[in-house]
Each structure stands twice: as structure tokens, then as C-alpha cells.
Amino acid sequence: MMRQRSWKRRLRSTLTGYLFLLPTLLVLGTFLFLPVFYSTYLSFHKVNLLGEVSYKFVRWANFERMSGDERAWIALKNTFSFVVFVVPIQTALALLLASILNAKLRLRNLFRIVFFLPTVTSSAVLTLIFIWIYNANGLLNRLLETVGLKGYNWLGDPGVALKGIMLMNIWSTAPFFMVVFLAALQDIPESLYESARLDGAGRWKQFTAITLPLIKPATFFTVVMGIIGTFQLFDQSYIFSAGSGGPNNSTLTVALLIYQYAFKNMDMGYASALAVILAAVILFMTLLQRQLFREEKLG
Amino acid sequence: MRKTLSVMLALAVILVMVLTGCSKKSESGASSSPSASSAAPGASASASSSASEEPSRDPVTVSLAGWGSSPEEQELLNQTLDEFRAKYPWITVNYEVIADQYMDVIKTRLIGGEGPDVFYLDAFEAPALIDKGVLEPLDGYVTPEFDVADFEEPLLNAFKANGVTYGFPKDFSTLAMFYNKKDFEEAGIANPPATWDELKEAAKKLTKKEGGKVTRYGFGVAPELARQMYMIQAFGGKVSDEQGNATFASEEGLKGLQLVVDMKNVDGSSGEPKELGAGWGGEMFGQGKASIVFEGNWAIPFIQGNFKDLDFGTAELPAVNGKKGTMAFTVAYVMNKDSKHKEAAWTLLSYLTGKEGMKTWTSKGFALPTRKSVAQELGYDKDPLRAALVAGAAYATPWQAGATLPTITNNFNNQFLDAFLGKQKLADAMKKAQDTANKEIAAGQ
Numbered sequence: 081m082m083r084q085r086s087w088k089r090r091l092r093s094t095l096t097g098y099l100f101l102l103p104t105l106l107v108l109g110t111f112l113f114l115p116v117f118y119s120t121y122l123s124f125h126k127v128n129l130l131g132e133v134s135y136k137f138v139r140w141a142n143f144e145r146m147s148g149d150e151r152a153w154i155a156l157k158n159t160f161s162f163v164v165f166v167v168p169i170q171t172a173l174a175l176l177l178a179s180i181l182n183a184k185l186r187l188r189n190l191f192r193i194v195f196f197l198p199t200v201t202s203s204a205v206l207t208l209i210f211i212w213i214y215n216a217n218g219l220l221n222r223l224l225e226t227v228g229l230k231g232y233n234w235l236g237d238p239g240v241a242l243k244g245i246m247l248m249n250i251w252s253t254a255p256f257f258m259v260v261f262l263a264a265l266q267d268i269p270e271s272l273y274e275s276a277r278l279d280g281a282g283r284w285k286q287f288t289a290i291t292l293p294l295i296k297p298a299t300f301f302t303v304v305m306g307i308i309g310t311f312q313l314f315d316q317s318y319i320f321s322a323g324s325g326g327p328n329n330s331t332l333t334v335a336l337l338i339y340q341y342a343f344k345n346m347d348m349g350y351a352s353a354l355a356v357i358l359a360a361v362i363l364f365m366t367l368l369q370r371q372l373f374r375e376e377k378l379g
Numbered sequence: 380m381r382k383t384l385s386v387m388l389a390l391a392v393i394l395v396m397v398l399t400g401c402s403k404k405s406e407s408g409a410s411s412s413p414s415a416s417s418a419a420p421g422a423s424a425s426a427s428s429s430a431s432e433e434p435s436r437d438p439v440t441v442s443l444a445g446w447g448s449s450p451e452e453q454e455l456l457n458q459t460l461d462e463f464r465a466k467y468p469w470i471t472v473n474y475e476v477i478a479d480q481y482m483d484v485i486k487t488r489l490i491g492g493e494g495p496d497v498f499y500l501d502a503f504e505a506p507a508l509i510d511k512g513v514l515e516p517l518d519g520y521v522t523p524e525f526d527v528a529d530f531e532e533p534l535l536n537a538f539k540a541n542g543v544t545y546g547f548p549k550d551f552s553t554l555a556m557f558y559n560k561k562d563f564e565e566a567g568i569a570n571p572p573a574t575w576d577e578l579k580e581a582a583k584k585l586t587k588k589e590g591g592k593v594t595r596y597g598f599g600v601a602p603e604l605a606r607q608m609y610m611i612q613a614f615g616g617k618v619s620d621e622q623g624n625a626t627f628a629s630e631e632g633l634k635g636l637q638l639v640v641d642m643k644n645v646d647g648s649s650g651e652p653k654e655l656g657a658g659w660g661g662e663m664f665g666q667g668k669a670s671i672v673f674e675g676n677w678a679i680p681f682i683q684g685n686f687k688d689l690d691f692g693t694a695e696l697p698a699v700n701g702k703k704g705t706m707a708f709t710v711a712y713v714m715n716k717d718s719k720h721k722e723a724a725w726t727l728l729s730y731l732t733g734k735e736g737m738k739t740w741t742s743k744g745f746a747l748p749t750r751k752s753v754a755q756e757l758g759y760d761k762d763p764l765r766a767a768l769v770a771g772a773a774y775a776t777p778w779q780a781g782a783t784l785p786t787i788t789n790n791f792n793n794q795f796l797d798a799f800l801g802k803q804k805l806a807d808a809m810k811k812a813q814d815t816a817n818k819e820i821a822a823g824q
Binding site for chain 2: 129130131132145148149150151215216217218230231233235236237238239323324326327328329343344345346347
């Protein structure tokens with residue numbers, strides 16, 4: 081008799097738990113898992129949604145088309161160069177800012193607010209402001225001229241446009257990771273630094289021997305989130321190039337390419353295939369990093 | 380006490396978030412909801428000579444969508460809609476402005492079944508949309524009073540496929556040469572250039588430099604296919620062939636384009652707006668950063684409104700290879716095939732493209748009328764600024780070339796800019812653009 085009741089009670093509490101989870105499960109299911117599965121399904125079809133709706137199963141045709149698509153390779157190259165450039169600088173800058181804030185400076189709270197400001201501003205607004213700064217008659221060129229350098233056509237020159245977006249991105253996302261690093265830095269007990277100083281270690285040695293190893297989880301988080309975020313870059317390149325990916329495909333990222341194929345050309349099948357490949361690449365990169373960081377930890 | 384305070388603060392924040400989330404009722408470009416709908420109940424009293432046989436006069440709502448433009452143009456369209464409402468009081472028009480990425484939004488709405496009943500369609504996008512079969516053929520609705528023959532034929536044909544009409548052009552514009560009269564006087568140029576060689580000479584004289592940096596280009600260029608198409612055709616080249624494949628990199632096509640590129644890289648007398656910090660040709664011209672630009676009708680109210688002191692004139696584009704040429708851009712009203720109120724939608728469409736509606740819409744000179752009768756009535760061919768634009772309609776190339784033109788345009792624009800800025804040789808850039816475009820076209824079949 082007792083056993084029955086406790087079994088029923090456990091069932092009830094489990095059900096109650098799931099009932100609490102239900103709204104989240106529904107939302108996640110509809111807006112996260114369902115689109116992922118549907119997208120993967122679509123990537124194997126040739127889809128026509130405008131006019132006569134048709135789904136034709138074409139197996140690997142969409143993926144084969146990718147290998148011959150020049151713009152897809154350009155987009156991949158742009159995205160890769162974006163990642164390789166932005167993530168290390170972003171991480172280093174975040175760590176630098178966090179170290180500044182961690183040192184017991186006088187105006188620490190003011191610095192905190194100023195440093196964090198870029199992150200709370202919407203990226204769309206930031207991009208629009210930067211477009212004005214990068215304008216041929218804008219702030220950046222004026223600054224360069226006062227220093228004696230020549231102004232440049234930042235927005236119109238294909239070679240430079242992507243670098244402009246990179247700078248903008250670094251500036252706006254570094255503060256977010258700075259907060260992560262700051263939390264990690266503040267966790268390190270002061271006694272470690274004291275004993276290191278007693279042993280005669282200089283500031284730099286303290287940094288490399290104590291700080292860096294102990295904030296490894298934060299570094300891992302920053303690098304992984306940074307890579308995932310930069311691979312998915314869309315809104316800034318969209319606003320910068322007004323949706324075209326120009327000048328001359330220089331600001332074309334994979335996410336923007338997917339958008340163009342899906343909503344300009346209405347080619348859902350191919351766009352889904354591109355999205356699947358992008359997800360696979362990001363997944364691979366993340367797993368790779370997990371391996372790297374885990375080995376270092378054990379070693 | 381502390382705890383209740385923080386709880387109150389949290390609740391206040393949540394309340395604010397909920398309120399901001401709920402206040403999104405006014406969408407971009409709220410519709411001018413008619414106040415007259417309440418005034419004429421029944422409406423049988425108003426003697427309305429409607430063109431189509433309207434069996435029912437039940438109140439019906441028709442949705443109209445267009446892209447945004449200047450506030451003055453919005454006013455003018457609202458005025459036209461008010462006049463429509465006065466004539467047909469039982470039809471309520473929900474006018475919506477789609478602020479950005481017009482075609483993307485329209486296509487998405489059409490897929491979702493939420494497409495507007497009547498909407499703008501640019502000639503450039505028309506072939507692709509007609510191909511998809513989402514537009515209602517309009518020949519069956521036309522009555523003799525509508526007077527189809529009154530339309531300029533090349534503009535009407537832009538919206539026909541296989542002899543079936545899918546839209547009626549509401550207005551058009553061509554490209555004309557805008558020149559700064561004061562700059563011309565300074566440089567001692569008496570008349571606007573009539574041939575491309577004269578343009579080259581004039582541009583060289585008009586380019587101003589200050590300390591090694593160009594402050595004003597003689598000629599401001601828009602390095603995009605929409606503006607350069609007639610240059611490709613000047614020596615016999617074609618943008619695309621019957622199958623829709625790109626053919627602009629032919630020898631004849633390159634000859635015309637080389638003229639444009641050389642003016643920038645060899646003479647140094649032309650540049651694109653972004654180089655001097657302007658957004659487009661009209662802005663470049665108004666800000667005094669270019670003495671000559673090729674722009675359309677839309678530039679006239681822009682310059683007059685924003686740069687009132689600018690003394691400028693217009694002339695027909697200089698002849699290239701002995702031939703006059705220019706581009707014509709036209710937009711039509713089309714009807715959604717899935718519209719639930721086709722009769723009422725036709726009433727609206729036929730009014731807006733009919734003689735009355737078009738007269739009101741084109742009366743302020745923002746765009747030129749596509750009906751010969753309206754054009755004569757409004758006298759634009761005698762208007763000193765617009766005469767050149769009207770004259771161009773006779774020999775203009777309509778900006779349209781089949782359903783593959785958007786893909787071709789994208790690739791052309793990408794590579795042409797490179798060649799224009801001197802980073803690639805024109806022949807190489809154009810060959811690359813043509814090959815990529817054709818690959819994309821083949822892959823998308």
C-alpha cells in the first residue's frame with residue numbers, strides 16, 4: 081500500500097515537472113527544433129513556393145550545386161576571414177578591458193558603464209552610425225586628415241568594406257565578453273598573487289602563470305561564442321551593403337547569402353542546403369575547440 | 380522594505396516591457412483610413428459612372444501597397460485616393476507603404492496568402508512575377524472607356540506576356556542630363572554637350588581639384604546596369620539573349636562601357652557618388668560635387684526641394700556612336716490573382732491608371748504620365764525642365780529584359796564597380812560577371 085502511494089506520488093511530481101516545462105518545450109519545439117528538421121528536409125528538395133507550390137525530391141542536387149556556386153565560396157571565404165580576424169582580437173580586447181576594470185582604479189564604475197555601452201546598443205543602430213562615420217566626408221576621414229593621413233572611400237571600396245564591418249563588430253561585442261572575463265578574474269583569490277610576488281614573480285609572469293590558466297573556462301566560452309556568433313553574421317553586413325553583399329561581393333557572408341537565396345530568389349531548397357552546411361561547419365568548429373581545450377586542461 | 384522595493388521595481392520593468400510589446404499596432408506607414416467611409420451610407424445616391432459593371436454596392440475593403448517615397452509624393456497619392464473615395468464611397472482603400480525591400484516583402488506576402496489586392500510592380504521585376512502566375516490577367520476587365528490605346532506602347536508592352544496584359548503602367552521616367560548652369564558659365568561652356576566626345580571635353584574642364592583631392596567631378600556616374608544598359612546597346616551589344624543568358628561582355632557591348640570606364644580612369648573627370656560622400660547622383664549634383672549627372676524625373680522635385688539655390692537645366696543625353704539613347708523606368712499597378720475582391724480591385728486599378736487618376740497623380744511632376752492624352756493636357760513636353768525627359772520616351776530602352784535580369788544585374792553591378800574603380804580591366808571584369816551570371820541562371824532552372 082505504501083509503495084503504491086509513493087509510486088503515484090513520484091509520477092505526479094514528475095508530471096508536474098514536465099507540466100512546468102511544457103510552455104518552454106512547446107516554444108522551443110516550434111521555433112527551434114521544428115524549423116531545424118524542416119530545413120533539413122527542405123534541403124533535399126527543389127522547392128517552389130510562389131505561384132504553383134511544388135516540392136520535388138532531388139537528393140544531393142542542392143549540395144552538389146554548392147560546389148560550383150562561386151558566390152557560395154566567396155561568402156565562405158569572407159566569413160572565414162571574418163572569424164579568423166575578429167575572434168582573437170575580440171578575445172584579447174575583452175581580456176584587456178577586464179584587466180583594466182579589475183585593477184582597483186579610481187573611476188572604476190564610470191569605466192564599467194562606458195565600456196559596456198556598445199553592447200547594450202542595438203547592432204542595427206550601431207551599423208547605421210558607423211556608416212555615417214565611414215562616409216567619405218565622415219568622422220573617420222576627418223580624423224585621419226587631422227593626423228596627416230589621406231582619407232579613404234571606406235564604404236565603396238571592396239577591399240576595405242569587410243574590414244570596416246570587422247572593426248565595428250569587435251568594438252561592439254568585446255564588452256560583452258569583457259563582463260565574462262571580469263567575473264572570472266574576480267574569482268581568482270588575491271592570495272595566489274601575493275605568494276607569487278613573494279616568490280619574486282613580475283607582473284607579466286603573474287599574468288601568464290596564474291591569470292591565464294585560471295580563466296581558461298571563460299576563455300573557452302568567449303572563443304566558442306565568438307566563433308558561433310561571427311559565423312552567423314548577418315545584420316551588420318545586410319545593413320552595410322543594403323542587402324546586396326557588395327561592393328563586389330566583399331561583404332557577402334554565408335548568412336546573407338542564405339537570406340538572398342531564400343527571400344530574393346525564393347529558392348528555399350538551396351537556401352536550406354546552405355543553412356545545413358553552415359550549421360555543420362559551426363558544429364565541427366565547436367567540437368574541435370572542445371577537444372583542444374580539454375587536452376590543455378588535462379595537460 | 381528593501382525586498383518589497385526591489386519586487387516593485389521588477390514588476391515595473393516587466394510592465395514597461397509588456398506595454399512596449401503591445402503597442403506595435405501602428406505598422407510602418409499606417410494607412411490613411413478614410414473618414415469618408417462613414418459619410419455616404421448606401422451610396423446609391425452618388426451618381427458614380429463606374430467603368431466596370433458593378434453589380435453590388437456592398438461596402439468592400441481593398442488593400443493597396445506601394446513603396447515609400449518623399450512626403451510630397453505620399454500627399455499626392457493620398458489626394459488621388461481621396462478623389463477615388465469620393466467617386467466610389469463604398470470601396471474602402473487600405474493603403475500601405477512598404478518601407479524597405481519592397482519585392483522581398485511582396486513575394487513573402489504572396490506566398491503566405493496575405494498579398495495586397497493591388498500593388499506597384501516595377502517593369503524590371505515584372506517578367507519574373509508574371510512567370511510565377513500570381514498576377515491576374517486584366518484584359519477581361521477592360522472596357523472601351525478605359526481606352527487602352529491611349530497608353531504609350533513600349534511602356535504598356537513591358538507588362539504584357541504572350542499578348543496578355545498583367546498590369547497598366549501608372550507613370551514613367553527617362554534619364555536626362557542635369558547640368559549645373561553656374562559651373563558651365565565658369566568653365567566657359569556655352570551649351571550642354573550633345574555628343575559623348577563633347578561630354579568628355581566638358582567633364583575635363585569641369586573637374587575641380589583642391590590640393591590633389593578631387594572636390595568636384597565633371598560627370599557623376601551611377602555604375603550600375605540600370606543606368607548603363609543603353610551604353611551597352613549603343614554599339615550593337617545586348618544585355619541578354621532570348622534564352623535569358625547574359626551577353627553583355629560581347630565586343631560591341633564592351634565598346635560602350637569602355638567609354639564610361641575611361642572617363643574615370645584615363646581622364647579622371649568622372650566618379651561615383653560614394654567617393655565624395657554622396658548617396659546617389661541627385662545628392663551629388665545638389666551638393667555641388669558633380670556638374671553633370673544623368674538622372675530621372677524624381678531628381679527634379681528632390682533638387683528643387685533640398686537645394687533651392689541651385690541653377691540647373693536639363694537636356695537630352697548626349698548621343699553615343701551617333702545615336703540618341705536613354706533608359707525608361709516604369710511602374711505599373713497589378714492585381715493579385717488570389718484577391719478576394721477582384722471587381723473592386725479593378726475599379727481602383729482602373730481609376731488610378733485611368734485619365735482622371737493619372738492626371739491627379741502626375742500633376743505635380745514627380746513622374747510622367749504614360750497616357751498620351753494626359754501628357755498633352757499637362758503640357759510636360761513644353762515644360763523647360765521636363766521636356767528633355769519627355770523627348771527621351773520616343774527612343775528610350777525600357778529597363779527590363781526577361782526574368783533573369785535581376786541575376787544578371789547583380790553580377791554586372793558587382794564586377795562593373797571593380798572595373799570602374801580601376802581594380803580590374805573592363806574586359807576581364809565583364810567576362811567574369813557574364814560567366815557567373817550564366818552559371819547562376821543555369822543552376823536556378
